[in-house]
Amino acid sequence: MSQRQPLPITANLAQKPVRTTLKTLANHLELSPTTVSFVISGSPFAETIAKSTRERIWAAAEKLNYRPNVFARYLHTKRTYSVAVLVPDVGDEYSAALIGGIESCLTKKGFFYFVVSHRGAPDLLRMSPDTLLDRGVEGMIFINTPLNRALPVPIVAICDITEGPGITRIKIDNGKAATLAVDHLLKLGHREIAVIKGPQGNGDTDDRWKQLCKACAKHGIKIHPENTVHLGIYPACNEKTMAENGYTAAQKLLARKRAFTALVAFNDASAIGAIRALSDAGLRVPDDVSVIGFDDIPQSSFTVPRLTTIRQPLSSMGELAANTLLEKISGNYGGPKLLKIQPQLVVRETTAVCHQPPLNLIAGKSAARSR
Amino acid sequence: MSQRQPLPITANLAQKPVRTTLKTLANHLELSPTTVSFVISGSPFAETIAKSTRERIWAAAEKLNYRPNVFARYLHTKRTYSVAVLVPDVGDEYSAALIGGIESCLTKKGFFYFVVSHRGAPDLLRMSPDTLLDRGVEGMIFINTPLNRALPVPIVAICDITEGPGITRIKIDNGKAATLAVDHLLKLGHREIAVIKGPQGNGDTDDRWKQLCKACAKHGIKIHPENTVHLGIYPACNEKTMAENGYTAAQKLLARKRAFTALVAFNDASAIGAIRALSDAGLRVPDDVSVIGFDDIPQSSFTVPRLTTIRQPLSSMGELAANTLLEKISGNYGGPKLLKIQPQLVVRETTAVCHQPPLNLIAGKSAARSR
């Protein structure tokens, strides 16, 4: 990396204004740096300084616009009041919503955060924790990001591909979520359910799929292998948007010509893509196929038709993650290793009563679909 | 802020592993810290150290896993290789897309970044630049964020509510964008055009509106005041999603009962909300009303019907912003003060030929709409 060049000749940027240092301030006050440091840093020794002197110091600090140098301070305190957030991609709405929640908590507590989007890149994944540690982060939040070693700072993970000692995990209760989705669909009369699984490598993919099967099995329903697709493999699938992946996934499903009357998508974005694919194939949602998503992203209540979905309270989950991390950092965390978040069924317009002929007639419908 | 407590009794976190320092490394090598520093930091003086010694040093650094303390180093170099990104809200897709582009550039160059979402809060807006400066950021990117003073670091602004000396601005060519939108609509035969203006306080709102009027005027068309609404006022409008704001904006428009056959929305998210409101009012898009958005967010190509929009290359704009900032930081920026980005018309399915009766008959239609 090149050394800093003299700055451009833009008048006001030509030379940096000198920051007031502790020494300057002390000289100006005719006090020792020690004394000034005591009061400015809020050290317990500040008590031993006369009240009048303390006031003089604060006044002068204000006047000279003194701002302590965070880096010099770090050398002693080892504190940075910053954390890191590791995420597959800042850009997608799932991560963005979580980060929003995280930030709102951190800001309240005076913490800053670095974001690293690894986009599945193995070297970033390997090196990021260390470079972040170099920058003094006091903890990390792993969103859907793998890890398999110990780190010298507290960690909170959203999803369970993050492994290492002492991790606190926050995840949606996929069992409950699956039950909610499946029961809703069954109650509407659906029996042939197709599933768009998440991308391979995503923390929720396997668990959610397993729970979906379990919820179906409870009612004697099986999801036919031909009626399942996945959204791709990390990191390749990251090059396309979720909606795009959902679109092609639904197309694959249709190409198989095996009938289904309901579709459970891995998340709302892929559900939106899938609905588009169904429409393009001449199928109506929900008349021909019911579709249910996961997440409840902001758009979901405004699509045409409005998306039925299993809501994850992403913003609250982010806040909880940040709060938990901060408690762990201060050593006050007494909660469990796993925090399960309860999802919620939001019925809107993409699911409806199944009007399809009973199972044995479905072959005909399936053929009709192939036009 | 409380002092760091002894960490919880989680076996592996109980005591932090000691990091190798320069002194330890030097002792181990039986060399002076100076020598080791020269070669590790890539100082020009490293040349004066025997090649064999240099290799010994690197080997030992590797073996002892030496990682220079960034904070100690800062005291001399004044460099942090970090910047700040200020944004109304990390969560919305516009900002998220820009940040994605910014990050991808920064990561390539080894820079880290802090994000601050101000959500329009005046005190955050006022104090953030200083706290960020305290943390040593070498530059800042203001996305749709106001400023009105000089800062001692280079600034790149996306949108023009950011003011101060020496700022480099990146913005979409709203003139071109407006022409693209208006010409497309006029060519389809639309004459009564409604507009959902951006939120008051957004950097593009006024410019885009003015350009829209201008583009219409060129063809002798006037946008009737009754056919305009805005998306709210910062920061209040931030409490709802853009889609939601778009929904209520469109409802207001309909309530006025003044006919329009085409609607230009401030962005895609509000367009999606508006389309929902039109549907709810029994109007078909595009048969009854054509709708055109701005941005081209990922969902736009998958909505039903697919959204016609004016694309802003958000990710590239983010990359450009980061690149420009980095050049300014290194003092190599020779480009202009304003970089205008060319938008692009993406015709999809929400715009169609105007089938409405000519102007003088429109009153009837308007009445029909009011059911």
Add this chain to the structure above:
DNA sequence: GTTGTCGAGAAAAACGTTTTAGTTGCCCTG
């Protein structure tokens, strides 16, 4: 009148680097 204590503050070391200004030994030159 020595000792102790207390209030108010300061000197100096420490944190982990970079940087400036040397030092040391060796060879070469005249």
Add this chain to the structure above:
DNA sequence: CAGGGCAACTAAAACGTTTTTCTCGACAAC
């Protein structure tokens, strides 16, 4: 054989704080 020049390294100051240890005077106690 004094001196200059060079290669290879080092001592010490500096960066801007915090923290530990110390000083100094006043006053009280015995």
